Amino acid sequence: MGSNNQAAMAAKKKLAADFLRKGVITAVLSGMFYGTYTAFMTYAMSMGIWSTWYGENSGLSAFAVMFLLSALGAAATDTCSAGWALGIATFKGKIGDFFRCIKTKPGMVMVGAAVIGGPIASTCYVVGLQQAGSLVVPISALCPAIGAILGRILFKQELNARMMLGIFICLVASFMIGLTGLGDDAPANLFLGLFFGLLAAFGWGLEGCVAGYGTSMIDPEIGITIRQVTSSLSNLIILVPLFSMISGVNPVSMIAATFTDATSLIWFVVAGFGSYFGFMLWYKGNAMCGAALGMSCNGMFSFWGPFFCWLILGIMFGRSGWTIPPIAWAAAVIMVIGIFTIAMNPLDLFKKQSEGA
Amino acid sequence: MKPLNYAILKHFTNGKESCVEDVMAALKDQYSTFKAFNKADILNALMTAEANGLLEEARFDLDDAGEVRVYFRAHEEGMATINKYIKD
Numbered sequence: 001m002g003s004n005n006q007a008a009m010a011a012k013k014k015l016a017a018d019f020l021r022k023g024v025i026t027a028v029l030s031g032m033f034y035g036t037y038t039a040f041m042t043y044a045m046s047m048g049i050w051s052t053w054y055g056e057n058s059g060l061s062a063f064a065v066m067f068l069l070s071a072l073g074a075a076a077t078d079t080c081s082a083g084w085a086l087g088i089a090t091f092k093g094k095i096g097d098f099f100r101c102i103k104t105k106p107g108m109v110m111v112g113a114a115v116i117g118g119p120i121a122s123t124c125y126v127v128g129l130q131q132a133g134s135l136v137v138p139i140s141a142l143c144p145a146i147g148a149i150l151g152r153i154l155f156k157q158e159l160n161a162r163m164m165l166g167i168f169i170c171l172v173a174s175f176m177i178g179l180t181g182l183g184d185d186a187p188a189n190l191f192l193g194l195f196f197g198l199l200a201a202f203g204w205g206l207e208g209c210v211a212g213y214g215t216s217m218i219d220p221e222i223g224i225t226i227r228q229v230t231s232s233l234s235n236l237i238i239l240v241p242l243f244s245m246i247s248g249v250n251p252v253s254m255i256a257a258t259f260t261d262a263t264s265l266i267w268f269v270v271a272g273f274g275s276y277f278g279f280m281l282w283y284k285g286n287a288m289c290g291a292a293l294g295m296s297c298n299g300m301f302s303f304w305g306p307f308f309c310w311l312i313l314g315i316m317f318g319r320s321g322w323t324i325p326p327i328a329w330a331a332a333v334i335m336v337i338g339i340f341t342i343a344m345n346p347l348d349l350f351k352k353q354s355e356g357a
Numbered sequence: 358m359k360p361l362n363y364a365i366l367k368h369f370t371n372g373k374e375s376c377v378e379d380v381m382a383a384l385k386d387q388y389s390t391f392k393a394f395n396k397a398d399i400l401n402a403l404m405t406a407e408a409n410g411l412l413e414e415a416r417f418d419l420d421d422a423g424e425v426r427v428y429f430r431a432h433e434e435g436m437a438t439i440n441k442y443i444k445d
Contacts, residue, residue: 004419011425012417019404093392097360104363105442216409217442219362219393219402287405 020289027285027297030278035304037077037274038137039312040267042129045073046319048263064247068254070126071119071243075235076258076265078118080272081279082228088276089225098222106214110226113211118231119239121203124196132193133322137305138173138332139197144295144339145170146205154209162341169338176331208295211283220284227279299339303332361391363443365402366411369431370439374415376428377403403429411435 128136152159244251286294314322
């Protein structure tokens with residue numbers, strides 16, 4: 001009986017450890033897919049019709065170039081991502097549950113989170129990327145820090161001195177990244193871009209907070225389908241027409257041009273695949289190992305974002321300007337340390353190791 | 358008909374402890390045709406619910422095949438949250 005108990009205890013420990021390991025791998029992978037989605041979306045937005053739109057003779061106003069094209073880029077990526085999500089949900093036999101979930105209370109929570117994180121934050125992120133380059137990625141990776149503060153305000157979640165220290169470390173890292181742009185080759189609208197990156201971080205922090213309620217009940221693959229469908233529809237139906245109206249251009253012709261330009265569309269399809277997995281694994285990782293650890297592992301996209309931009313755009317496609325200044329690499333690492341400090345006490349890692357030994 | 362994950366969580370609002378096999382036995386009439394209606398996916402859903410504070414581990418033992426069998430239950434707060442968000 002005693003040996004039976006011991007065997008059960010060992011098997012139970014292994015089950016829990018496997019689950020946590022799977023959760024951490026899932027959350028880290030989410031950050032990596034986030035990095036690839038960023039790189040391929042940025043690449044798509046430089047191909048075909050987009051090179052004309054961003055060119056000097058596009059006839060588009062400065063407002064249209066900054067906001068409309070960013071919203072359109074986010075809409076194209078989200079729509080392709082929604083297509084992937086619906087296809088994968090159908091293949092896995094979960095499409096019925098998608099329709100059953102969307103009209104329930106947790107489903108509506110997910111829709112609300114999608115509107116905040118989708119059209120609002122994604123567009124800010126793209127505006128930031130277009131104005132300040134990949135330096136916006138680590139700035140937007142402040143979302144776990146912002147999520148912790150919002151969690152405290154909205155849901156009375158824990159925010160102790162250690163977490164506040166982590167937030168401070170993240171802010172120092174952001175400041176270091178801001179400084180890198182002050183050289184001669186700084187993007188013209190660096191600070192404006194960083195500001196929009198910060199807005200994206202706010203949106204995603206809020207999304208992470210709010211969606212936490214939904215993902216503990218909804219299957220992550222259904223949750224992400226709700227997110228991407230909501231996000232793509234609200235982008236296409238609200239944001240793009242609104243910015244088109246302000247810019248004095250026809251939204252239908254802009255959307256039609258986006259989805260018929262094969263040269264760029266193929267890369268949006270690839271970006272949409274990365275976006276699907278990035279956000280699905282984010283939700284899943286948060287649900288499996290708790291929002292704090294999940295979001296901190298995902299927050300490593302502050303490294304993966306510039307890394308994949310450099311790898312895909314710089315090395316693979318030979319584009320110049322994607323090399324990351326050394327101080328920004330250092331800041332990205334410091335930000336990861338800050339994010340981990342928010343999520344967990346670093347001393348616990350050593351404690352757990354010695355307990356396991 | 359509820360989504361599978363909702364039905365799994367709602368099963369625990371009866372206040373009793375259940376393992377994966379118990380949940381599958383209780384839901385098989387309605388959900389046995391679902392691709393996600395398998396031991397691994399349901400155990401994953403239960404452990405996720407535990408990580409989010411909706412369920413807690415009640416006890417565990419080894420089944421006849423020598424595999425660990427974990428029993429979960431919904432504590433008062435978890436049950437209230439499940440009932441608040443998932444209606445009958």
